[in-house]
Amino acid sequence: YEKELRRLSSLDLIGQMAAGISHEIRNPMTTVRGFLQLLKMENKFIQYKRYLDLMIEELDRANAIITEFLSIGNTRTSELQMLDLNTIVHDIVPLIKIDAASQSQIIAVETGDIPQLLLNRNEIRQLLMNLYRNGFEAMNEGQVLTIKTYKEGNHVVLAVQDQGAGISPEVMEKLGTPFFTTKDNGTGLGLGVCYAIAARHNATIDIETGSEGTTFFIKFQAN
Ligand code: ADP
Ligand code: MG
Numbered sequence: 001y002e003k004e005l006r007r008l009s010s011l012d013l014i015g016q017m018a019a020g021i022s023h024e025i026r027n028p029m030t031t032v033r034g035f036l037q038l039l040k041m042e043n044k045f046i047q048y049k050r051y052l053d054l055m056i057e058e059l060d061r062a063n064a065i066i067t068e069f070l071s072i073g074n075t076r077t078s079e080l081q082m083l084d085l086n087t088i089v090h091d092i093v094p095l096i097k098i099d100a101a102s103q104s105q106i107i108a109v110e111t112g113d114i115p116q117l118l119l120n121r122n123e124i125r126q127l128l129m130n131l132y133r134n135g136f137e138a139m140n141e142g143q144v145l146t147i148k149t150y151k152e153g154n155h156v157v158l159a160v161q162d163q164g165a166g167i168s169p170e171v172m173e174k175l176g177t178p179f180f181t182t183k184d185n186g187t188g189l190g191l192g193v194c195y196a197i198a199a200r201h202n203a204t205i206d207i208e209t210g211s212e213g214t215t216f217f218i219k220f221q222a223n
Contacts (some may be wrong), residue, residue: 005064013178016187022066033059080118085149085220086111088124091146093147096132102139107132112150117220123197130190131160131216136185138164138214156222161215172209 033056040046040052083108093109100107128147135145143163150157167175174180176195181188198218200207 015040018193026063029059029063035213054081080120080178082116083121083125084116085114085118085156086121088119088121089147089149089158092125092128095129096106096145100145103157105136105139106144108144108146110146110150112148112149114149114151114156115222117156117201117223119201122198123200127197127218128160130194134190135160135164135214136161138162150221151222154222155219158218158220159215160218161213162215166211166214167207167209172207212219 010067033181034058038057040056042050045052089109089111093107096107130199132145132147139145139162145163146159146161147162148157148159153194171182176191177188178192179188194216195205201219205219208215208217
């Protein structure tokens with residue numbers, strides 16, 4: 001319990017940091033983008049137009065990533081509405097497919113008959129993206145990531161299941177600790193954000209892991 005408390009308070013901090021960082025990164029990016037646009041209009045740079053377009057495109061992509069991953073906003077202002085979780089899942093699948101296709105990984109969706117829930121759409125999107133990213137990063141080509149929704153007793157469950165190598169007990173112990181990562185280019189923030197989002201939704205996160213893969217179960221209270 002004590003550990004859980006420590007985890008939560010540092011996650012609050014992460015949320016605020018993430019919002020701050022995304023703002024701080026966006027400002028210089030906007031400046032750079034503006035000057036690139038300006039260069040594009042200069043006749044003497046006409047031969048570089050293709051590169052300038054590419055640079056602007058890449059900036060826009062980075063911006064989109066910030067939007068998806070760091071703009072989790074303020075805990076206090078996040079609004080919850082009665083929404084259909086299945087719709088949120090289906091809406092995000094095309095985005096996930098773009099990621100999956102590039103690595104020859106497969107995504108399966110099995111949405112069940114579930115009641116509406118009090119949700120914040122952006123946060124649930126973010127939670128899903130962080131979980132499927134981890135799943136893809138743990139899997140090889142041709143392996144399948146499955147997203148499921150179903151009702152189980154008083155709960156609605158959102159499950160994200162991968163076929164990766166699983167999580168070792170040593171790593172399990174540290175999951176959710178801010179900045180803990182086993183990846184060369186990891187941030188170690190993804191799961192922390194997931195825990196924070198789940199907490200705001202009064203949901204819990206259970207993990208089942210083994211040599212066959214890992215499943216994250218987000219359990220919401222059904223009304
Ligand atoms: P990051 O992905 O940037 O490393 P996360 O907070 O998302 O940060 O994850 C922390 C660590 O948890 C990862 O570095 C990885 O070791 C482990 N992990 C998370 N999800 C999975 C998964 N589905 N399969 C295997 N390991 C995982
Ligand atoms: Mg991650």
